[in-house]
Amino acid sequence: MTHHHESGHRNFAGVTLLCRVTALTLLLLSTGCIHTVPFKDAAGRVIPGSIAAMETVSIGGVEQSIWFRGVSRHNPALILLHGGPGASESALFRHYNADLEQHFLVVYWEQRGAGRSYHADIPPESMTIDQFVQDLDEVVDLVRRRFGKDKVVLLGQSWGTVLGALYASRYPEKVAVYVGVAQMADTPQARRLSYAFALSEAQKRKNAKALSELQEIGPPPYASVDDVLTVGTWVERFGGMFHGNLSTSKLIWAALGTDEANLVDLVKFGQGNRFSLEQLEDEISQLNLSKRHRSFEVPVFFLLGRYDRHVPAVLAERYFKTIRAPCKRLVWFEHSAHNPPFEEPEAFNRVLIETVRPLTTGTGTCAE
Template structure:
């Protein structure tokens, strides 16, 4: 089911080359609105974003999705639609994610420093494109972690950061999660889950011996 959902989301993202315009109650397009899909060259990588706002003069809100590599633009656009009335919301597929994925991206470039640089490059473009001096950042999970590093390095570019379920101590979180699952299985006498957890083994500095695939074992 998980792989099927991922495939459907990828197909959905690939199909989203346009975005619906904002219209008034009588069906006329709002003249001061913005609804566009952009492909930008950010630090040598083609990356996609959708910009939506009922009023293009409203503050810019840049969504930093989770992952890294989380395909979340369709979900954010659906559940965050109300924000588009108060902000110009920028939904961005980060390097290697969604429509910004490319097999030509060097694995060596997938670093925190690179993502911070990409965010700053996009910020500079948005400030010029929308004629504003500062942005608001909204980051989920990895996006919150990324946002913290971005505002630490470039504090004058941002008005505020809202971090939703941010990563604070990844290795410790994985250790606590594994121990919790193991103890729950013990208390319930769930021998099948205990067998799986033992086969996976506890994380070492936040990483499992079999990598991410090990956590998908049944």
């Protein structure tokens, strides 16, 4: 009996040790060195003129994370302005939209207070829309200087469309094309529509928990960031954030599956997202681009998900109709809600490659 007991004990200890080693290995893998792979030809040689670099640069007095990726430095520069605020999407664009790197020099920028650009000592008073636009100007000038570009393409996603639209209207001489994905327009009205959508769906579905939480919060203006997030959670659950089978958890796994992100990024994402939301809430809650920013001197694209209720696409469409620009185009993504780049990546990439890129060389048109 003793013999069997010892054997069982040894087996149990072995299994426990194996579990610990496995757990440690997984931890090391998920928190290991992040890197970005170079572009190589069929023979395994790095392609001349390509770039694949992850860097930290001081922008506006704050250390910020920027990656540069492209098969050719001569391709038009495309600067990604992620959503949130504070919601770095660099790894997601790497996972879903890497094809863009064959046609653009893609600049993945984690804004102040987001992702690896989040630091506990960032002055809260520096978290203003105006400061973000100044930061973007430094990024644009860095790209223009380093890669010899006159102009850049700006691609804003959700919150990033605020920076993109403001920058394109303020510095048209530096912008080749402005692309707004899930374009923000009128926040107070957007929040009223999102709340009404969530409440209506809760009633239709007889979801007592949603009804209780939404009725307790009441329609906007909201009392806190927590209220904003709670309503957003129900909008997502009821299909206003993702139209297909995509979800926040699937996006997290997609990001962690890239070479450029690990669990540290997940932690920093949470910290930066909360910090940014809290610091910028006062400005964002009152924001109305459609009132003052209707005239652009650069080509303007709006790429909208038909089912977007998070930043309601109907308001972006209304805003688009009032815009004056040398050329403008609205593209609907019929199988997307708030995230066309990740919900319909092939169609999204095609618009950028076949329609936006030619405009940077003077060979394209905005025509349908």
